[in-house]
Amino acid sequence: MAVKSYIDAIREAMDLALEKDKDVLIFGEDVGENGGVFRATDGLQAKHGEDRVFNTPLAESGIGGLAIGLTTQNYRPIMEIQFFGFLFEVMDSIAGQMARNRFRFNNTRNFPIVVRSPYGGGTKTPEMHADNLEGIVAQVPGIRVVMPANPADAKGLLLSSIESNDPVVFLENLHLYRSVKGEVPEGYYTTPLDTAAIVREGKDLSIISYGGGVPVAVKAADELAKQDIEAEVLDLRTVSPLDIEAIGQTIQKTGRVVVVQEAQRMAGIGANVMAEISERFILSLKAPIGRVAAPDSVYPFGQAENDWMIKADDIVAKALEVVNYD
Amino acid sequence: MADITVNNETILDFTKQLKAQNDMFPVLSILNNNGDIVDEEALKRADLSDDDLINIMKRMLLSRQLNIRSTKLAKQGRFGFFAPTAGQEASQMASSYAFNHDDWLMPGYRDIPQIVAKGWPIWKAILWSRGHALGNEFTTEEGEPVNSWMPQIIIGAQYVEATGIALGLKKRQKDAVAYAYTGEGGSSQGDFYEAINFAGAYKANAVFFVQNNGYAISTPRALQTAAPHLAAKGWAAGVPSVVVDGNDPLAVYLVAKEARAWAVSGNGPVLIETLTNRLEAHSTAGDDPLRYRKQEDIDAWWKKEPLIRMRQFMTEKSIWDEDKENAYISEVNTLIDEQIKIADKVDKQKISNFIKNTLEVPGYAMKEQIAKFESEGK
Numbered sequence: 001m002a003v004k005s006y007i008d009a010i011r012e013a014m015d016l017a018l019e020k021d022k023d024v025l026i027f028g029e030d031v032g033e034n035g036g037v038f039r040a041t042d043g044l045q046a047k048h049g050e051d052r053v054f055n056t057p058l059a060e061s062g063i064g065g066l067a068i069g070l071t072t073q074n075y076r077p078i079m080e081i082q083f084f085g086f087l088f089e090v091m092d093s094i095a096g097q098m099a100r101n102r103f104r105f106n107n108t109r110n111f112p113i114v115v116r117s118p119y120g121g122g123t124k125t126p127e128m129h130a131d132n133l134e135g136i137v138a139q140v141p142g143i144r145v146v147m148p149a150n151p152a153d154a155k156g157l158l159l160s161s162i163e164s165n166d167p168v169v170f171l172e173n174l175h176l177y178r179s180v181k182g183e184v185p186e187g188y189y190t191t192p193l194d195t196a197a198i199v200r201e202g203k204d205l206s207i208i209s210y211g212g213g214v215p216v217a218v219k220a221a222d223e224l225a226k227q228d229i230e231a232e233v234l235d236l237r238t239v240s241p242l243d244i245e246a247i248g249q250t251i252q253k254t255g256r257v258v259v260v261q262e263a264q265r266m267a268g269i270g271a272n273v274m275a276e277i278s279e280r281f282i283l284s285l286k287a288p289i290g291r292v293a294a295p296d297s298v299y300p301f302g303q304a305e306n307d308w309m310i311k312a313d314d315i316v317a318k319a320l321e322v323v324n325y326d
Numbered sequence: 327m328a329d330i331t332v333n334n335e336t337i338l339d340f341t342k343q344l345k346a347q348n349d350m351f352p353v354l355s356i357l358n359n360n361g362d363i364v365d366e367e368a369l370k371r372a373d374l375s376d377d378d379l380i381n382i383m384k385r386m387l388l389s390r391q392l393n394i395r396s397t398k399l400a401k402q403g404r405f406g407f408f409a410p411t412a413g414q415e416a417s418q419m420a421s422s423y424a425f426n427h428d429d430w431l432m433p434g435y436r437d438i439p440q441i442v443a444k445g446w447p448i449w450k451a452i453l454w455s456r457g458h459a460l461g462n463e464f465t466t467e468e469g470e471p472v473n474s475w476m477p478q479i480i481i482g483a484q485y486v487e488a489t490g491i492a493l494g495l496k497k498r499q500k501d502a503v504a505y506a507y508t509g510e511g512g513s514s515q516g517d518f519y520e521a522i523n524f525a526g527a528y529k530a531n532a533v534f535f536v537q538n539n540g541y542a543i544s545t546p547r548a549l550q551t552a553a554p555h556l557a558a559k560g561w562a563a564g565v566p567s568v569v570v571d572g573n574d575p576l577a578v579y580l581v582a583k584e585a586r587a588w589a590v591s592g593n594g595p596v597l598i599e600t601l602t603n604r605l606e607a608h609s610t611a612g613d614d615p616l617r618y619r620k621q622e623d624i625d626a627w628w629k630k631e632p633l634i635r636m637r638q639f640m641t642e643k644s645i646w647d648e649d650k651e652n653a654y655i656s657e658v659n660t661l662i663d664e665q666i667k668i669a670d671k672v673d674k675q676k677i678s679n680f681i682k683n684t685l686e687v688p689g690y691a692m693k694e695q696i697a698k699f700e701s702e703g704k
Contacts, residue, residue: 051497057527062486062520069490072430072473073498092517096480097487104476106459107683142684165686194689241689276691 001183006176009151009184010040010116013158014078016188018048021076024162026053028063028080028116037082038118038177060086064093067113068101076112076162084119084171085128087136098167099142110165114158120212120262121309122175124302130174131299132263134211137169138240138272144168144193145240149214151182153237156191163190173212180215194238196246202230205256205323207315208247208273210236213260220315229323239269244276251281256322258290260315265293287325290318348554350561351569353601356576359630361638365577372580376645382423382575383636383646384654386415389439390633391658392448393606396455399666400610406456409436413573413605416632417537418507419443420575421600424582425505425533430495431474432488432506434481436537440507441474448665459675459683473502481508482517485534489521489595492530496592503531503589505582511542513556522597523563529594533585534560536597537572539604540627544618560597572600573632576639603627677704 004012017024026041032055035042045053056063060081067077081090094115101111121130138145146161146168148154154172161168199214200221209217214235221231234250236243251257257277261268274289292314300308329336336342356368363369374382393412399405411418414436422431422440433441438451445466453461454476464472478484488506495502512518513536525532536556540547553559560567566588570581578600585596605627607613615624640646678699681692688696 057520057524059516059520059523061517062489062524065483065486065488065517065521066490066493066524069487069492069504070494072491073494073500075494075497092480092483093486097483102686103680103683104462105464106462107679108463108465110686144685194687241685241692244690 001185003181004151004184005178006151006154006173006180007038007040007178009155010158010172011042011044012184013155013162014041014044015047017078017159017162018044018052020188023074024052024076024078025070026078026080027056027066029056029058029082031055031080036080038174040116040172041080060089061093064090064098067115068093068098068111071109071111071113078114078116078162081115081117083125083129084117084133085131087117087133094137094143094167094169095140099140102166103142111167112162112165113167114161115167115169116172117169118172118174118177120173120175121299121305122212124305125174127299127301130305132261132268132294134171134239135263135267135269138269142166143240144238145171146193146238147171147173147211148237149173149176149199149211149235150180151184153191153197153235155184156189157193157237159188160190160193164193168193171211175212176215194241194243196234196236196238196243198232198250199235200231200233202232203254204230205258205319206232206234206250206254207258207260207319208234208236208250209260210239210269212262213310216310216312217260217315219312220319223312223316224319229319231319236269236273242272242276244280247273247276248281251277252284255284255286256325257285258292258315258318258322260292260310262310263294264296265291266296268293287322290322292318347558351555351557351567353569353571354577354581355571355574356580357574357635357639359635361635361642363639368580369576372576372583374576374579376643378423379640379643380645382420382579383640385419385423385443386575386633386636387651387654388443388658389415389419391655391662392439392442395659395662397606397610404666405452405610407435408455408610409608410604410606410610411436411439413603413627413631414537414539416575416578416636417535417539417572417600417602420578420632421535421582421598422505424579424586426502427473428500428502429473429586430488430491430502430504432484432491432504433474433477434484434507434509434512435477435479436509437477437507441472441477444474445470445472446474448662449668452666452669453672456669458672459679460672481512482515482521484508485512485521486517486524488532488534489525489530492525492532492589492595493528495531496528501590503533503586505533505535505586507535507537509542510536510538510540510547510550510556511545512536513559514550519559519563522560522565522595525595526563526565529592531589531592532595533582533589534595534597536599537602538599539602541604541608541615541619543608543613546618555599557597557599565595565597567597567599569599569601572602573630573635575632575636603630605631
């Protein structure tokens, strides 16, 4: 298997989807000749043509409407929102329209739309670019929210999202685009949606995270291993709907858990994970649930990002608290 | 002060510019309020046979009758939400007569009559209004697809979606267009501009209607914008734009027909402002127009409503009379009675179906909920 970056895996998935299914279209701001501001669609217009990979005028709600309307002509649109901080401009298309449409049409029509968008801190972007807004879309019935944490998953989950007949918000971690490399299987394959994955096995406690939080959790688990604590790391991969079965299995195995997210404590997915654990698996717990999340402030200015974002040390400290409880 | 001119045009004379904007859109009209022909050339170009005229008349009467019956049923609590259409029959039913079976209709919440005219059974319209899932299936009685969406509640969203359909039709090289309706209030929405701008940039097969009916609930047209004509908004996006007497069925039809022909040929979208008036309340949910407009104003508009002039025009042509009208109205009323009975008989909705209809493949917790509600027969 070839070692590839997260963004190369994403581009490869789109290239394969365009190749396999003539109904797949890619559009968004600057995705054409420029290949997207991060080059996620680099070369795709040249290879697949301007009819299938094309730029849009600068208006996110218009992009959302375009995707919804194109489904009536049996297209499978992949629309890019250049930064997920621009979510609010396209919120009606996502939450008010595409998420409701299967229900609204009494299950008579499909809305196979993928909303791709980069999110997450660590690259010192201007304001309203890096925010972790996944919690907002994860609260919307009728839409999946998928957040891969490594290149192989990014490719397989994106291909599954494109095959899905329901809309998927596919969130790509901006910091991981080029900082993470990993083995990526060749050719076309899909990775199942709604399924979490154990990325590191352990028996002493579970660390549950998703997206950009996963590599931080793995780093913390490496640190804990030096202290003879074997942490299991569960990557949720799809954050809505949640793989409650996988969450239950790891809790039943370790009896101790730390929930980790890059989003602010009041935002993100962590609270929902903790609620499911409390409701269903509390009798398997040997210690209160630990949580590591960013502070409840507005997403910080670029220069303060590194101080503000969660770190492996925070997870290690919380894990020790949970492991040493009782 | 000397005028600053470029190519002999004064460009810093803002007063002059405002006047020019005001004069930019003459109003197209074929039939005046009394049913007299004021533009023979335009009438010729509309190229309407006697059968066409009868069809348009019947569509408008169907709409008026639906309005009367729906309003009554709503008062009895036998209807759900209903947005009255009286006064807008030409704007809605003569415009949509210019479109074909394969064209896609994107209606606002007041645009029920156009969907019915496209083949959506009235019993489904009643169920939509009452809030039943079966009302949201867009098929004919025979199960054939009706190329329409449910009336859009989020004003402006139907416009951006119409642009997506229009681009799809162009990409598929279909001989069809998307046509969308909103009101003058809707033209203030960001989605309105995004839609016409995108459609213009892609030269998509779209026709956009702004039914300027005077009021967005209680807010008068004058408070929506400083633009002297809503059609001027199309110019900003490089989209051909026309203002038409929206109570003149023949003029509305002509503009719609020409716009469709332009859009379907790959030239791009057209924006049409129909000058009309909402003669009744915003909706049956407790709106009282006398809180924000005068009875004299409403009375004056009743004299200009489209049925009067169409009836006059067709009677003079000896293709319409009172007997024909009464016979048709009674036919429509019988149909509505039958359709209400069908709507009354449908099964109660199930919560388990709501969950099943939310995602094709439900998540873990959703599956539990489906099982629970199904076990309770819900």
